[in-house]
Amino acid sequence: MTLAVYQGDLLAQTRQWTNLHDEELRRRAVQAAGEKDVDALVSLTTAYLAHQGGSGVLTSPRTVEAYALGTRQFALYAREQAVNLLRPHRHDAQNYVNHMLAAGRKPAGVQLKVAAASCLYRALRWAGATDADPFRDAKVPKDRTPGLVKRPPYSEDDLADVLEKADIHAKFLLFLTAHAGLRISEALALEWDDLDEGARRLHVRSGKGRKGRVVAMSTSLSRAARHYRGLYGPGGPDHTDGKRTTPGERVFRYADMTTARYHVQKAFKQAGVRFRGFHPGRKYAGTRLLQQIKDFGRVAAHLGHESVDTTRKGYAQLAADDLKDDLAGW
Template identity: 50%
Template sequence: MRTSPHTLRAYRKGTEVLLAHASAHAWNLLHPGHREPGVYVASLSASGLKPATVMARVAAASALYRALRWAGATDADPFADVKRPKDRTKGIVKNPPYRQDFVGAMLAQADAQEQVLLLLLAHGGLRIAEALALTWADLDLGRRRLLVAHGKGDKARWVPLSARLREALEGWQAQVPALPQTPVLTFRAYSSAYERLQKVALRAGMEHEFRGFHAGRKYAGTQLYAATKDFTRVAGFLGHEQVDTTRRYVELPEDDLNDVVEHFR
């Protein structure tokens, strides 16, 4: 199973934080005391980190101990029963989809390659790792679709292409040596893609509205749900195994039920 670069970065950071804490508090890392993991989690919360960040740090710590158990270095599973903080705010509220005016303003300021990246996220619903891994061989413009060969969990899926995304891909294809196994995007690093879109947002005068890549994926999911009213189809489009995950990607209008309730008998 492939692990996304984003997850690897999060695990690396979480491991660094744990090791620094263990060193400062004289942990025996292979045989931690019963209270030490709980104290670690409490210290993360007390430092002002958001619950989601604390949970990410705990996930990294748990992954480290899984690796240590696999290597035979320890039998400890110290974070198995540690109480994790709960975030009562829904993810769709904390990081909502981009708005249509934002996407339009970004596309107006983006160059040909940046338009492709934006539309792979906002129209194709791709994860950033999937967009960066896309090759020209994965495109089937004639049948208006692309192949995500290695999605999350190493699962493949076909994604339909909007007319705007096809146009952007064709325009970019005419500018570069589009060999079958060549990546569609010339930059391969997450940080490079982030910097490119951050500069586009600055040119568009919307640097404060730019919130990374995931809000573009949520934009795609929200647009598709508005058209289909079907979470199952949106889940397949986004590459989610569980529909409950998809519900966190779709922003529902506050008056979504008004017309239905109006005609109750």
């Protein structure tokens, strides 16, 4: 049984397993594990994630893809190392962890792969194929390097150089990530009605965890938004195909993050700046805002973080000598 990685209709993919009678579900899961059928194991894990996972069929495409890739990697490892998936040896899970660490993977990346492999075993138990839970006691060492050190924000000069070279679409997208602090998925999901340049705010309707929030615009972002709307907004000329847009349509012509990355990378290349993804833009927003207002809670709200610890650990930090003015005169 073969099923492609998430292609939009997650419910239909899930039903390929949930429509089976219990005995047939168990038989197919046992067969997939016994034969180490990678595609079938990915399919089973995806079905479990969408049926029993915390977000169910509302699980984001990126999460589905990450778990599918992690499951595929573990299934291929199990095939190469002759791991018995239904009756794993007590050292098999830790051996997999150590294998990835020895290959140079960072602890954070290993933790994500372990999460996917653990999900595969939850799926196998859900299907009645095994009672095994080999990753329950697997240990992954903590990475003590701060997130801002491992993946620092873009610098002020780098962003200025890139913005100078970027076309209108890429420039507006960069302002949304580096000033509004939006995730790339949030930016690409924006509709025209979500932008309020007059009030200098925008509405993120479905952030991480399907949580909405209102985000303040910087002066530069609101100006960029007005200019962008004048060119591509409802009632204005659409320079891509000569047609006019209508209210409710998406703001960006980019269909997905891969396309957006392709176009934004061109601006970085022309500016001579290494493109490190969209997240360093969010980190720029967090770091600059914290240095200005010195309030982790407000920065966390701006970035859409549920926990201030997330902001503190990976997105913003105060300068080492931040207290020097407060201590002056002691």
